[in-house]
Amino acid sequence: MKNAVNPEQADLFQSSLVSQRLEHAKKTKNVSWLESARLHCVNDEATLRQFVERALASPNPKAADTETTGLRPREDKLVGISVAWVEDDGHPVSFYVPLLSDVDTVKIDPLVTLSILKPLLETKLIWYNFKFDYKFLKAVGIEAGLLADVSLMKLLPKAGLDHGHFEAAGDTSLKELYKKHFGLDMLNLEDALGKGVYNFALASLELGKMYAATDAYATVLLYHKLLDLTDMGFIYSLETQLLPIVANMEYRGIKIDDDSLRKATETFTKENRELAEEIFAMAGRKFNIGSPQQLSELLYGELKLPVSSYTSEDSKTPSTDKAALKKLDHPIVKPILTYKANDKLLTTFLKKLPRALDPEHHLHSNLNSYGAVSGRFTSTSPNIQQIPKAKDDTSNSAVLRKAFVADEGYYLLDVDYGQIxxxxxxxxxxxxxxxxxxxxxxxxxxxxxxxxxxxxxxxxxxxxxxxxxxxxxxxxxxxxxxxxxxxxxxxxxxxxxxxxxxxxxxxxxxxxxxxxxxxxxxxxxxxxxxxxxxxxxxxxxxxxxxxxxxxxxxxxxxxxxxxxxxAADILKMSMIRLDMAIKKRNWDMHMLMQVHDELVFLVHESIPVSESVALVKKCMELRTPTACVEPRLQDFVPIVADASVGYSWGNSVDYVDGLELEDIPYHNKLIVIGDPKDLVGRGPELKEIFKKYPGKSEVLLNVGGNFVEPSNTDKETGEVTELRILGSKRQIKEIESLGLTVQI
The missing domain is CATH 1.10.150.20 (5' to 3' exonuclease, C-terminal subdomain)
Known part of the structure; x- marks a missing residue:
């Protein structure tokens, strides 16, 4: 999060205090080596140009790192950039260039600094957590180049080696990894700025040299160290190619409809209050429904229900998870299951999402393409992998998915591998x-x-x-x-x-x-x-x-x-093929999310639905042995992908041949049709509009809220007096052809 700078903080982090903290760090850590390391703080244009020319002239691999005011690339700012490489004499050199400081004077215009660094930063460089730096540099118009990401290298050991495999080192930081391989400590940001402070603008330029320049210094040394330990084969290449794709997905983000979130929060909160009263009435007392222990005491202790399973094979603790509860035969179980499902939706997403949005109401989840030991994606802030597939239009998942919407002038294309x-x-x-x-x-x-x-x-x-x-x-x-x-x-x-x-x-x-x-x-x-x-x-x-x-x-x-x-490998190869194909066509089409076996794209309305679907299916599907891109899949059964299109993730239409943009229902737009007197006797005609398109009627009728549902009817005749629906452009045209007025 961005940390606001106030006068008290500015005084607190003056150079003298920073120096005291650095001295304290030297007493508790083995950081004395920093004083003799070739670390430089560059704060004048002539010296910066010399260092950049020197770096570009060196054929040796170079590492880079950024410092920022916070963790959000679209809101926070770049504070400084470091670059390091090993010189021909075998010694590494690293320089730090400040862009912003609330403590010292930055003597170079930040725009000048970035223009000088741009040619260097867009060459193939070594990074630690490339995605973070890539997004901050993209925000200032620099497309960071990638040679290697040390945070990836550490996860792919050669067979027979113990270091760095997923289970042991998945969360190892740069500092921990450097100490593991070189036995030396590095400065933590907390050493100088205090716990929980991420605004590097509060650091002195001296700290910038000793902290930031050291990060790039350590990164380039670790790269050389891990070259002999990392399996640099197909999987490494696959994951490396994927990193810029995923970084762009995170940077763009997906738009969230605030109104949908608010309404869903109100609905589920109200429902849970009512469910709690119903549950307490059946239980004869109040208790914490979310507590496994209290729930277990009620169900298995007081109500004497049979224990069907335990928390693990070796445990004697009765389970109260969803699978265990479904096996119980008692009227209290159904409201408990509904309450727990609603509560998970509220606490995991509905109450957290508004705080995670940027000023443009976009969500930028952190997608870790190599986060799971299987190679499947994981995600945080929030964990969108926890959003289950929607079983029907009224399920909790569907309600949440409806809040994920397309930007104006675009539609969403959701493609899901079928039973891969x-x-x-x-x-x-x-x-x-x-x-x-x-x-x-x-x-x-x-x-x-x-x-x-x-x-x-x-x-x-x-x-x-x-x-x-x-x-x-x-x-x-x-x-x-x-x-x-x-x-x-x-x-x-x-x-x-x-x-x-x-x-x-x-x-x-x-x-x-x-x-x-x-x-x-x-x-x-x-x-x-x-x-x-x-x-x-x-x-x-x-x-x-x-x-x-x-x-x-x-x-x-x-x-x-x-x-x-x-399955994870096949999906990732598809993502790379798709990225290349979209760029080749220069389409305004963007990958936004990877959830389970789904890929979600943002597609400009100028691209016909049939063409966007055809491209994605061509890159993802393997329908016949002769169509296989990989020889290893020659004997595989067809691997197919199902597509759906919509203006929201949760209100989409299954794609069938001939489906066009005009058939896609609007998202969350109220359509009021006609004057009440004009609607008398028109119900059957209106319903036919939703049935008449060959090959599409079933699709359209399956979309929640899309089927004709009158909001008001005449009590005596049952005729529609007012109609409020979600409808597509084509349906609106048909309705208008009946002489009725449509207002959006």
Whole structure:
């Protein structure tokens, strides 16, 4: 967050006090080496030009770093920039150039400084957390070049090396990594500015030299150190190419409709008050509904409901999670589930999102493309990966998604890989029964149940399909009979029989799972078909009573990584292809978000819907072996993507051939049709407008709020007297052709 500068703070951070703090740091840390390091503060134009020319003339890799007044690139400012490289004599040199200071005098005009540095900063450089620096430099018109990101290098160790793999070092800072490899301390910002202060403008230029220049200095040394330790193969190249794409996604952000957020907050807050009263009445007392302990005491202690599952296999604590509650047969359960779902939406998103927006009402979530051990994206501030897919237009997720809207003059294109992990699982196993569902366009879980129970597809019951679905999903995460019995609410013996039947009817599945586990036991890691490794040291442990649970967990993770990690790799390759294709066409089209297996794009209205969808599907889909971009996918079943288009993320239309921009419903715009007397007897005609477009009626009618719903009707005749709907441009034209007036 940006820290406001007031007179008291300015006095507090005068150079004398900064010097005292630096001296204190020397007493507690091994930072004396900084005094002899080749660190420079450049505060005159002639010297700056000399350093830039010297850097550009050097063929050696160079690192750069930025200092800022805060953490928000569109609101905070650049304070200074550092550049470092190793000279021919083997010694590194680093210089810091101030742009802004509230303590000392900056002698070069910031615009002049940036113009001099621009040619250097746009060459291929080494960074630590490239995205942060990229966004701040983009805000001042500089497109930072990327040679390497040390924060990525540390995460991709060569096989057999212990350092820096995801589990051990995912959150290691630059300072911690430098000390790990060189045994020397670096200054923390807190040493001089105090805890929780991020405004580097409050630092003296001397601190700029000793802190900021050291960051670039350490980054270039770590790059050289990690070159011999990092697996610089395909995955490193993939992640490096992705970094500027993700940085641009973060920088642009997605627009949030404040009114939708406010209305949703009011609605769910009111509903939860009413639900709480209903729950307390049934319980006979008040309690904290959000407390697992208090909820457990009520359900299993006072109400004597049967315990269906525990918080873990080794725990004796009854579970109160969603899956456990759904198994309970009591009227209090349904309102509790609804309350908890509403509360999660309120506390995780609705109450936090307004504070996270920039002045233009855009949300800039931090997207970490290599945040999960599988290679899948993670996100923070807020965690948009927690937004589930919308099951229907009234679900909590759909309500939240409706607040994510297109900028004026643009529409949103949402493209979702359809069952990609199941498709990869079927392809890797090579089982003909599993593959046939995708090859023939049959429901995968239906096909599984049909094969398991030996019944025709049209005779499979909903209960049997659910069993097939549960097993399919569970196998991706290494689920055993115990876990399956908890999911299906059956005995462990019955669950084991179902698994035995599954493996008997799909004979290649179990050998494939066993093979993946054997490989992990031998190598100590799992990897995707593209070579993304997940270190699993527990897989190498000798098997004993004390280690068996750890080994079992590692082997389950090995199976999951092969599937889930491969899906992550395929999605990332698609993102790179899409970025290149969009730039080649010079389209006003931008990737905004990656959530689950979805990509969300902002597309200018000048680009026809059919063309934007065709481009995205071409880059993402792998429908036939001959169309595969990667030889490793030659034997895969089709990997397909489903597209939807709308002016909001939660109010979109599934794409079908022929769908045009005029068919997309407006977002959150009230349409009042006609004078009450003009609407008498027109209800049937109006409804036909929403049905008459061939191939589109089902799509349009499935959009929430889009179907004709009168807000007022005549009590005696039932005729529409006023109509308020969300509608598309085409529908408005048709309504106007009836002689009715449409106001937006």
């Amino acid at each position: 992990e199941y498709r990869i699982f079927a392809s890797l196993c090579g089982d003909p029964n599993l593959k046939s569902a995708f090859l023939n366009g049959v429901d995968f879980h239906l096909q599984t149940a049909s094969t398991m129970f030996g019944v025709p597809l049209d005779k499979v019951s909903d209960a049997d399909r659910q069993k097939g679905k549960t097993i399919n999903f569970g196998l991706l995460f290494g689920m055993q009979a115990y876990g399956l019995s908890q999911q299906l609410r059956c005995s462990e013996e019955e669950a084991q029989k179902l698994l035995d039947t599954y493996f008997r009817m799909m004979p290649t599945v179990q050998p494939w799972i066993s093979n993946e586990k054997d490989r992990a036991r031998t190598c100590g890691y799992a990897e995707t078909i593209y070579g993304r490794k997940r270190m699993l040291p527990d897989a190498l442990l000798p098997y004993t009573e004390d280690t068996k649970s750890r080994i079992s967990k590692a082997l389950r993770e090995a199976v999951n990584h092969r599937v889930q990690g491969t």
